[in-house]
Amino acid sequence: MNEDEIASLTKNGIYRGEPLNGELEETHISWVILTKEHVFKLKKPVKLSFLDFSTLNLRNKYCEREVMLNSRFTDIYEAVVPVYHYDDLWYLAEGNGKIVDYAVQMKRLATARRMDNMLRQNKVRTGDVSILAHQVAAFHKNADKIYRPFELSTARALFNDIGNCINLVEKEIGPAGAETIEQSIKWSDNFLNHHAGRFQDRIDTGLVRDVHGDLHSGNVFIYKKPVIFDCIEFNDQYRQIDVLYEVAFMCMDLEAFHHPQLAEVFLKSYSNNFPCFEVNEDEAIFRYFKCLRANVRAKVQALSIGQSHKEREVRGHIRKVEKYINLMKGYMRQ
Template sequence: MTEQDLQILVKDGIYKGKPLGAKLEETHISWILLTNELVFKIKKPVKLSFLDFSGLTTRKTLCEKELRLNKRFSPIYLDVLPVTKQVDGYEIGGESGQIIDYAVMMKRLSAAKKMDTLLAVKEITSEDMVALAEKIADLHRNAQVISTAFDPNVQMATFNDIESIKLFAARHLTKDYLNIIDNATSTGNAFIHHYADRMAERVRLGFKRDVHGDLHSGNIFIDKEPIIFDCIEFNDAFRQIDVLSDIAFLCMDLEAASQGSLSEIFLTIYCDQFPAFQQSADNQIFLYYKCLRANIRAKVNAVSAWESEGSEPFQEHLEAAEKYLRLMNDYVMQIQGKAD
């Protein structure tokens, strides 16, 4: 599906014989069409270092995988429908015409109930965190156990990819931030050398599972019960991880929003429901995973700033990159103070 096809679909497309009437939002890898009651998510035909959406058959397969995986967490995922080109326009769910793409169909929920929105106005309660912790603990407890061995070299390479933004940092940030990156990578490498045996043992004990992989407040709705959505389908390695890495993203996110008390409530309830911390080394590993999640957030925002240089979003992304680099450094300082 081309950008031109998409614009016509958004403007004049049909669903069930009626005008689609959609509003378009997009990410780096998806087009998201919002109607009054439904959401249609279409994968962009892109090929990146960590995913390949370039082929129509692949996009269909990954849409079906996205539906299946997210139904583990969420009742909002409904179906995968073809996007067809008709003689007189474009249709979602049509039974005739040329299939040009596929869309994951979901129920639309109120954006005002997204957790990141509620965090910004300090409207997340301790009761919300208890319910969320209980739900995630239950999902983790019942998730498929993954036996693929821990690879310290892959782990270090993932962390050290933050070095890819050093050229950008040298141009747009102070030297302090370059020092933060260098200190973080050297500390991260030393940490893995020290704790690799325990991280491998956690895999053997069954704590590596097929979970969410992108568990942050932007992928959670807080309603009568929490609704989790948008897990990673395009790269199994990003989703099949230690459960501590999965919850570390959410706890880091809460701490980045200056809501450390909510993070503590979440962890207390989660651990009551699913004892994923079994020895003191696991606390250190959890801290490392929070550091890694801040690292990745810093990198993503730096890349977004780089790509938007000269446009309005640049400053927002730049400030976010600085914030997450500072948070990563806070975790590094804690690791250096606690590691044996």
């Protein structure tokens, strides 16, 4: 589907005999339609270096995987539903004519309870973060262990891919931002070379597991029992990671929201339930993982600049790229 078709589906698509009359949110790989009771998530027909949603069959496959994998965390995922186009109308879940796409159907939760929105309003409490950390640790304890060998070249490529954004960063942020990226690539190469043995040791001791892969505040709702959702389904290697890399994402995100004390609470509560710092070297690896997470977020925001059509959205993405680059600089200095 294209953007015009998605806009039509969002407002006029028929579900259970009634128009959706929904609101559309967008990421660089998905369209998300919000209705009163449900959320419908469609995958954009894109093919990138790390995912392939380019065909109808692939989008159906990854919708099914999204429901299956996220059901490990929550019951808000309800079904994969087909999208039909018939007689100039769009239908979800039932209809005649040709299936043109598939959507993941979820229960809608209160947007105000999403953790990132609550952080912006200083409404997240230490108790909320502690409960979330306990929940994550409990899941990690029972997650499948992955014994894939550490590949230095793959690790280097993951970090260094941000080099493709240097020209954009120099244009939108300035030479200092571009210089930080260049310095970070050299820093990362040296770090990985020096600590490659410890990365392998952590794999050998079972600390690489099949977890969430994208654990940040935008993928958590804060209720009495937190709701974790939207894990990575499109690339197993992005989800089968060192547990410290998962924890580092949430801690980096909390620090990006200027809540370092909540990051400390999360890390302490998690570690009390699932100790994952085995030797002193792991402290340095944890900081590296936070830098890598900031790196990836900067890259995602940079990609979003080219997909945004409104000046306000473009400016927002530029500010976030700058924020994450500054976080990278801070982690490197540590």
